[in-house]
Amino acid sequence: MMPKLKSIDKIQFQNSLLNWFKKNKRSLPWREQAHWYPVFLSEIMLQQTQVDQALPYYVKFIKRYPNIHALSKATEQEVLSLWAGLGYYSRARNLLKTARIIVTDYQAKFPRDIKQALMLPGIGKYSASAILSIVYNLPYAVVDGNVYRVMSRLFAVPDDIRLNKTQKSIQKISDQLLSNIDPGNYNEAIMELGAVICKKQNPDCIKCPVQTFCEAFKKNEQLRYPIKSAAPSKRKITHHALIIVNKEAYLFVQRPASGLLASFWEFPILEMKKKDIKDELLESELKKIYGIEGKVTLKGDVFRHQYSHIDLTYQPVII
Ligand code: SF4
Numbered sequence: 373m374m375p376k377l378k379s380i381d382k383i384q385f386q387n388s389l390l391n392w393f394k395k396n397k398r399s400l401p402w403r404e405q406a407h408w409y410p411v412f413l414s415e416i417m418l419q420q421t422q423v424d425q426a427l428p429y430y431v432k433f434i435k436r437y438p439n440i441h442a443l444s445k446a447t448e449q450e451v452l453s454l455w456a457g458l459g460y461y462s463r464a465r466n467l468l469k470t471a472r473i474i475v476t477d478y479q480a481k482f483p484r485d486i487k488q489a490l491m492l493p494g495i496g497k498y499s500a501s502a503i504l505s506i507v508y509n510l511p512y513a514v515v516d517g518n519v520y521r522v523m524s525r526l527f528a529v530p531d532d533i534r535l536n537k538t539q540k541s542i543q544k545i546s547d548q549l550l551s552n553i554d555p556g557n558y559n560e561a562i563m564e565l566g567a568v569i570c571k572k573q574n575p576d577c578i579k580c581p582v583q584t585f586c587e588a589f590k591k592n593e594q595l596r597y598p599i600k601s602a603a604p605s606k607r608k609i610t611h612h613a614l615i616i617v618n619k620e621a622y623l624f625v626q627r628p629a630s631g632l633l634a635s636f637w638e639f640p641i642l643e644m645k646k647k648d649i650k651d652e653l654l655e656s657e658l659k660k661i662y663g664i665e666g667k668v669t670l671k672g673d674v675f676r677h678q679y680s681h682i683d684l685t686y687q688p689v690i691i
Contacts, residue, residue, distance in 0.1 A: 385585050386551040386558060392581030393561030398423075398568070401430060408482045408507040409440050415502045416467050416494060420460055423567065429458050440480050443471040452636075461633060466494025484508050506556040513546040514559045515539070518566025524598035525570060528587035533598040606683040612654060613639040615671075616664065616691045625662075632679070640664075642689075654689060666691040 397403070400423065402414035413433060417426040432454055437443035443451075448468055455464035470492040474480060482503060483489050489500040501512035515523075520533055523542045531538040551558040569576045575594050577583055588594045616623040616639075624637045642657050654668045671688040678684070 381585075382549060385549065385582060386554075388581045388585075389561045389565065390551065390554060390557055393557060393564060396568075397560070397564060400427075401434070408503070410434065411506050412440075412482055412503055413443075413467075415499050415506075416463055417458065419463060419499065421458065425458070429455065440471055440474055443468065444475040446471075448635075461636070463494055465634075469493040470495065482507060484510070486510075486512065502559060505559045509554070509556050511550055511552045511555045512559075513543070513550040513555070514563060515543050515546050516563060516566075518563050518570075519546060521572065521598055522562060522566045522570045525575070525588035525594055526582065526586050528591065528593070528597060529599065531599065532601045534601050604681075606678070606681060608683045608685070609643055610685045610687060612642040612644060612689045613686045614642065614658065614662075614668075614689050614691060615639055616666070623664075632682075639688075658691070664691070 400414075402410040404410075414426065414430055417430055417433075433443075436454060437446060446468060448465060451464050451468045452461060455461060458464075473492060474482060478488075483492075484504065486500055486504060489495055489504060490497070495503075498514055498516055501514045504510040505512050505514065520539070520542055523529065523545060524533060527545065529538065529542065531541070533539070533542075546562075565580070565582070569580050573595070577586070577589050577594060580586070580589075583589050586594075588597050614623075623640060625640050627633050627636050627638060629635050640658075640662055642654060642661065644653070644657070651668050651670070655666070658664050658666070658668065669690045671690050673688065675686040675688075676684065677686065
């Protein structure tokens with residue numbers, strides 16, 4: 373069962389956290405300007421991505437598209453090629469769609485109304501809360517992976533963090549703990565605490581500004597939290613990337629407009645089980661799917677790539 377909030381002094385907790393953040397916050401480029409656009413851009417990039425990974429992409433984007441008007445005029449291919457390597461490419465597509473909607477429907481300003489914000493492509497509860505609190509100082513509590521960990525430890529949450537009901541309870545506690553006077557800084561502070569102090573391994577409790585409120589610290593059980601059941605196992609797929617050369621030209625095909633890596637260009641792919649990897653089968657599949665006839669040769673080097681839910685193995689095949 374989730375613990376009750378009344379066990380800690382809310383105002384003291386907020387002050388400890390906010391004072392620590394004021395003195396220790398990292399210097400990040402999107403914190404340098406008091407404008408909504410850098411916050412919006414960085415929050416989209418930071419979805420499921422750590423600051424260190426997002427930082428070089430943010431710098432490239434802000435240089436190429438210094439404001440919402442410039443971004444709204446970009447093509448999808450331009451945005452995707454600048455995003456290449458950051459992953460979760462639907463974010464890049466949604467970023468562009470949202471930029472265009474903001475310019476045409478909201479006079480080039482991020483909407484203040486949370487209902488309108490949540491209707492923008494790629495803006496979920498987390499991003500809307502982060503942007504509205506940081507930009508407009510509106511009282512919406514953010515809960516990301518870092519906040520789940522901090523809250524789980526602060527309250528020694530005994531329930532599985534993967535469960536919907538546990539996540540809802542943590543959102544509720546976060547809503548209650550939020551500073552209504554300074555929600556933007558409070559949200560940034562709690563996320564920063566999770567990123568730099570209350571880390572997954574080796575939480576730096578000695579430097580923690582809210583150590584006196586922490587149940588896990590009191591019990592010396594910091595690493596026990598958050599309680600998390602095992603992740604579902606990933607689907608394993610073997611893809612054969614067909615490298616088809618004609619003189620000096622290579623054949624590429626475009627992926628479907630929705631799903632994994634939507635609309636990306638790639639070598640033609642055959643999806644087969646390991647036991648079926650035989651030249652004749654590859655050749656007949658190649659003919660059936662792409663209408664191409666040729667003698668295939670498996671090339672030795674295999675490449676693996678892991679997504680959150682599938683584990684892909686690419687076996688190059690030369691034709
Ligand atoms: S005392 Fe340690 S475990 Fe508790 S919130 Fe601070 S860093 Fe995390």
